[in-house]
Amino acid sequence: MSADTGTAAATTPVGSLEAHLRACRAEGRKLLIPYLTAGYGAEWTRLIEEVAAAGADAIEIGIPFSDPVIDGPTVQLSTAAALRAGTTPGVVLDAVEGLDAGVPLVTMTYYNILFHMGLKRFAEGLTRAGISGAIVPDLPLEESGPWTTEADAAGVETVLLAAPTGSDERLARVCERSRGFVYGVGLVGITGERAQLAESATTIARRLKAITDKPVAIGLGISTPDQAAEVAQVADGVVVGSAIIRQLIDNGFDACVDFVGQLRAGLDRG
């Protein structure tokens, strides 16, 4: 694929997630992929732009779902509030369409949202909204065929998760099918802030880096700039969600953006 060439980034529009992340990596930059909940807070769209400006290399946008089984209390709080505020997938796609974040955007939502809208319609909706990729955490490899067929056709990159519980053979198959980047699951558990970095975060990073050339970002349980830097010693980058949402809940918009800046600085320090 075009992303395999180091010079592709210059000619590939920001819309291509993998090409963009590879280009960042080629420059020696560690990848920062913050998660934000769509519809949480009145200024959520402006937050996406500010977080991009604070040093994100791509942004994961959560479309709220009623039954988020992989999410812990912090993300649940934000998605439940967004749902109460009337945030539908339609509202999210319309709002994102008008954004100019300057970095690739990736949705993160559960399969029933895609399934109910219709896989083709959802994929085309993402493309129309200028969203490059999709993360569907309850759609494992074996069930992903119908969706990836539509996503591939629409040019949407489907990011698959690779978990510590997977065998080497399984991780290889997940990496093979993943597009955009490989999302390494940093711990055996659900999303949420953790005081300590799980040992499994660096272990899964090492296992994935040994078998794939695709960008590898580790997420779940990465909560501080130091933790991010530690994981990024092995991985190409990190996904940070709950810790960012926690800042937004407790300290507000500016503190949230500031925290993303701190994560950037942590990664740059190495």
Add this chain to the structure above:
Amino acid sequence: MSATPVDPTDGSGLTSLMGEPERGRFGPYGGRFVPETLVPACEELEVAFTTAWADPTFHAELDGLLSSYAGRPSPLTACTRLSEQLGLTLLLKREDLNHTGSHKINNVLGQALLARRMGKKRLVAETGAGQHGVATATAAALFGMSCTVYMGEVDIERQALNVFRMRLLGADVKPASSGSRTLKDAVNEAMRDWVATVEETHYCLGSAMGPHPYPWMVRELQRVIGIEARQQCLDLIGADPDVVTACVGGGSNAIGIFSGFVDTGAELVGVEPAGGKAIGQGVPGVVHGMLSYLLQDEWGQVVEAQSISAGLDYPGVGPEHAYLADLGRARYEQVTDAEVIDAFQLLSRTEGVIPALESAHALAWVSRARDELAGRVVLLNLSGRGDKDVAQMMDILG
């Protein structure tokens, strides 16, 4: 007779009721829509169950427990006064007489044995009315395992007695405080627990739902109801019943009894609560690891079910029921809370049997459909006893 006998080997797809569903599918339904972290655990469970189910030693152990501990076989009771009143022959399969008071123990003893085989030291479960939670806590006590049961905050309130029972049995009962705070949310919390503890924990799912292999495994473990009931009907009346009916939430008691009669001419009727009619609504969706019929809004957000019965307060349904409905091999009726309250009292007064509110749904349908059923033999799976519901009914009836 509307339904004709189906040949299970004719390639129609009905073999799903006879053996293991290929790739975990019942027609288009079922599947394994779980977070990546859980896929290896589901695969491990599938292998473990497949192996155990083919192993006579496992069956001997399970059968021994079912008879010496749970009290099987459960009797078949021919209702005399109520049959006369309704103008039909009503037979009750008495799962209410099992240890812990419902059919749930059949499934739980099987899964606990399996968990021990897999070297798991801890059981986690969801519960609605508390019947499955009590059964799981019971099995955990019996096997010396630790046990955590998730229960919606709303249900903890309306089923206080079962909460106390579970704690008495040594289980840790944790409230599910998100969403509708009922069974659906208890399943979410149990799955989140399992994602984090999968290496030492077995998720003892209580119904014929969830990711593969659960719908298949739970049906196999509940099949004993159907096998016994078929023989008991032959012994009692010398024939298969005309109609087999059971309440449907996730649908484990119904699939258990249906599986004994799917290859007969008996009409199969599942009864859903009007406020939780996943099949009645007929919109497919994906939640809790499975593709099946699911109550949801125009955007695919799961809608909260509403039922007087905590055990049926669930927006989805087991995938095999979705398939049976599509095939037309079973049909699914809906009854209201008011009809259920009437049926609850009806059985209590005419037969001296206080049914669980869940099981009273099936009777509510029989009572409503008495004209259609006139003169026919109706086998009703009385899935649980109503002791747990007495306090709630006292409030309602005053």
